[in-house]
Amino acid sequence: MIETTGLAVPRPGAAPQRWTFDRRDPLPGDVVVRVTHCGLCATDLHALRGTDPAVFPLVAGHEMTGVVDTVGSEVTDLVPGERGAVGNIVGSCGRCPACRAGRENGCAEYPTLTYGGPDPHLGGANRGGFSSHIVVDRRFTYALPDGLDPAAAAPLLCAxxxxxxxxxxxxxxxxxxxxxxxxxxxxxxxxxxxxxxxxxxxxxxxxxxxxxxxxxxxxxxxxxxxxxxxxxxxxxxxxxxxxxxxxxxxxxxxxxxxxxxxxxxxxxxxxxxxxxxxxxxxxxxxxxxxTGSGGVPVTREMLDFSAAHGIVADVEVVGPDRFTEALDRLARGDVRFRFVVDVTGL
Ligand SMILES: [Zn+2]
Ligand SMILES: [Zn+2]
The missing domain is CATH 3.40.50.720 (NAD(P)-binding Rossmann-like Domain)
Known part of the structure; x- marks a missing residue:
């Protein structure tokens, strides 16, 4: 198991706090990404302030950039040390017409979301990107193109x-x-x-x-x-x-x-x-x-297009100690235009 530190809300209504949990060891087709930045999406706010006890302790976050830490034995096209990115989908059936068409966000079996949904590997709820590491199927791990600032590029993975x-x-x-x-x-x-x-x-x-x-x-x-x-x-x-x-x-x-x-x-x-x-x-x-999110091909196209045109989000970067403040300010609409949490201090 990979010991991971995350920013978790332990139970409905509680404040976020540091929390240590285990990620799976990488399967042959997996990539371990050491997360450096994770954007704060309105969906995160709703989830973290939600009331369904089944998903807590909840680690949110589905717009990540970071550095490839290790790769499974079958992964040959991403190497440790390379910059990586992960969005809000980390798995899909791979067989249905939508998946075969590269529209994994429309998977007939419903895609595996990055957090809050069932974890098909470890059981329970899976945990998102406000954390030190994430283990993701290679299919849903993206190389971050050169020239994109990792903080300002994080929100590209969802927004x-x-x-x-x-x-x-x-x-x-x-x-x-x-x-x-x-x-x-x-x-x-x-x-x-x-x-x-x-x-x-x-x-x-x-x-x-x-x-x-x-x-x-x-x-x-x-x-x-x-x-x-x-x-x-x-x-x-x-x-x-x-x-x-x-x-x-x-x-x-x-x-x-x-x-x-x-x-x-x-x-x-x-x-x-x-x-x-x-x-x-x-x-x-x-x-x-x-519309909602995107499949693998259009996500890759979006990253390449963003790099070619110099497009990133306008962000305010905060450290883990300002996570609660960022949630409060997002709830009031007091951000221009996206908070990104630098999780390297976790
Ligand atoms: Zn989002
Ligand atoms: Zn599918």
Whole structure:
């Protein structure tokens, strides 16, 4: 077993604390990554502040960068000392049509998530990236391309692929107008990717204070969504909307901004059902789609694209001793735009 130190919430409602636990010894196809940085995603906050006792003690974190420590006997294309990265999927069946198509995030047997789900090797709940080491199937361990700062690149492994994958899948590029709803952890990366892909980018935000930030990130235009005149002026101007808010929006004002055949893509996960007037879809023959994480091929493409275009997250790096503060500030939306925990001090 590999003795690992993590930042764990021991039981529902408790504060995070250092905790030592065992990882499995590497199987022939495994890679052991010594984690240096792990991004803090809204999903982590919800999990760590959740109430299901079955998943505690809970070590969250699913956006990791680090250094390959050791590899299993069958791993030949990653070597100790090389930089590595791990996202929010660490296993899948490998046999279903989705897996065979490189869409492992859609595995018919449900992918093995990095933490909080059943650990197929050791039993119990598996443990995430706010920890000193992680043992991962080679298929889900990525080489971190040269030039990407390991702290600022960590959020690419969840927020990056969750925004890059749908922009690619739905054709963001030259001649296409992309609307990004919400300029936060996901949205700020979405603006950068859409811009780098060559699209015209419109940022939709409730927050007038984010106007300048959105323009700095690469938006061509900012629409303040609480201004009915601004929303009306955007009527039928957007080809593709990517909603990163995680809030159950009233979709109708947004769907009115889509052109005929336009697509609204849900990237965040609202806590309640969506509300939509059927006529908002029928008139203009529009689509609602979902997206979440990405399979192995698009994750690799995202990392290469990020390195080629110099795209990383805008991050505030904190040490393990500021983990609780980071959770509190994320809960208040007080971060620009992503916390990353430097776990080398664990
Ligand atoms: Zn995430
Ligand atoms: Zn599968």
């Amino acid at each position: 990056g692929v969750t925004t890059f994958a749908p922009l690619r899948r739905f054709g963001a590029g030259p001649g296409v107008t992309v609307g990004i709803i919400g300029i936060g952890g996901l949205g700020h990366l979405a603006v950068k990717y859409a811009r780098a892909l060559g699209a015209r980018v419109v940022a939709f935000t409730t927050n007038a204070a984010k106007r300048e930030a959105a323009l700095d990130l690469g938006a061509d235009e900012v629409v303040l969504t609480r201004d009915p005149d601004a929303m009306a002026a955007a009527f039928r101007t957007v080809d593709l909307l990517l909603d990163t808010t995680g809030v159950a929006l009233d979709l109708d004002p947004y769907l009115r901004t889509l052109v005929v055949d336009g697509t609204y893509v849900l990237a965040g996960i609202p806590p309640e059902p969506l509300r939509v007037d059927p006529l908002s879809l029928v008139v203009g023959e529009k689509r609602i789609a979902g």
